[in-house]
Amino acid sequence: MFKLGNITCNVGEKYSGFWKIDNYNIPVTVIYGKNKGKTICISAGIHNCEYTSIQAAIDLANEFTPENINGILIILHTINYSGFFKRVSRIVPEDNKNLNRVFPGDENGTISEKIAFAFSKYLYPQLDFFIDVHGGDLFEEVMPFIYAPGIGEKEIIDFSHEVASNISLPIRVRSKASTGAYNSAAIQGIPALLIELGGNGNIKNENLIKYKKCLKEFLSYLEIIKYNSSEKIEQKEIIEAKYLESPCDGYWYPKFKAGDFIKKGDILGEIKDCFGNELYTFKAEFDGIILYQTISLAIPKDDPLVAYGKLDK
Template identity: 60%
Template sequence: MKFKLGNLICETRKKISGFWNIDGYEIPTTIINGKNKGKTVVISSGIHNCEYAGIQTAIEISKELNPENINGVVIIFHPVNYSGFFKKIPAVIPEDNKNLNRAFPGNVDGSICEKIAYNFSKTLYSQIDFFIDLHGGDLYEEATSFVYFPGIGKKEIVDFSEKVAQVLSTNYRVKSSATTGAYNSAAIQGVPSLLIERGGNGIWDRDGVIDYKKDIFSILSYLGALINFEYIENSIQIKITQANYISSHLEGYWYPRFRAGEIFEKNIILGEIKDCFGKTLATYISEYKGVILYQVSSLAIRSGEEILAYGKI
């Protein structure tokens, strides 16, 4: 049975690559329509256009998967924020300077960012069974290896998403309490989903992509979509149900005490913001024993900018 996504049509046992056109905005897309019936799975990358490990992973997977090794349909975006990818502007779509991951569920009459979110919500999610969103530290952020599963939605959707998360090689799985974002929006609309974090600082490396690909193949295998690949449940993955997201209330110079992935005790200084003369303006103290999930790695910090996220362990 053929699969249609806007202007793109892929027949059974075929693979096509082209651009999904959303009101003039083009998203590089590969669709693999397998030889047998099965689930329809989306692998999305580059919603944040400078998170390169996920983008490179999506590109490689789009080349390696073929109808012969797929049951159902796999759709790959590489990347969603295609115009921003070449502008090298972190987080936002340059046409309207908006963060796509904050635009869901979107607006058909809004700016291009909101229209993309609307088309995901109304055109894409209604046709799929699982949504995988590849992220990582942005241009000046570092992230440890972890996966978000949605915390808001029908219980069966949340539970199934978490179950799938446990086949990933990531060190942590984090329960999200957010309602925004492509994957959270998908879950609220009844589609199990995950957001995977890995890498950052405007670079990608071969080991990171290999780990990412293994995780994607494990998910596809668990869902019955990938033939001849065996997944293994990660029995040592740590579940995090409480996380702190710290934003700066002032402009200054950021001095973190830990790196992403490092563990610390309660009542420990996590970092400081100083002025240009070295005077300490703000100090951030841990509320509990935890792990740095991600943090800003640049020296410069803007007022209102999120600088650090840590989870309780």
């Protein structure tokens, strides 16, 4: 029997319902395959307006059955469930916190911290692999890429990167962060990844198809499902990335698009005031590629502007 809080699922069963954490409901599907295999979790909706990743998780939860998987597959459909319906970008409305920034959590904290604690205490210890699916937010554009952990035991990091390299996305970023659901899992000894694909508050069919293909490649490599992908991509690794945040409230004018290559000294964007006066100009510190950026005219103080990475030669 698989057990996660109030949820139980036996061999050969498929369960869909809500994982209750301190009166907070997270929609989940558990598929317990008839054949033995690894225990894997696909986690969607930590950022509740990243719609392509959420829909990909829902579609796969409906597609898979105990007859066509090995092991146990846990799919969390929309973790920030209350934020999803309020259409409040990034934060959990009950405590106004970014859930992905409070891991490993606090049993006695706010609801975001309690959710993160439940992951760390009750979910991760049961897993063989954790994959967190994301994409550009309402006001973000993202090039398709994978984050893999850079902090933790070498064996865990190496295996995470091995799995990532078998997913047909062109860029893999070695993370230096210790926060976030997948980084926290890796530090706790669970191989983990994060996929970024989609964005702008819409679900383009080609992005949804690509997302599901990537997740099937991931599950196939771990022998959860049988799936043959003919696409082979030479994946490049980024070992140095720069994340720019806004020093003030202002009007943001990016100069490039996600996926564009940049040269050292290129102007990445400008912040102006409401009268059109230039306040800040941001230049690239090295040659690289734009991973993601805010595309809304409005930019609040301390919000992300643009992230770019240096390709490993």
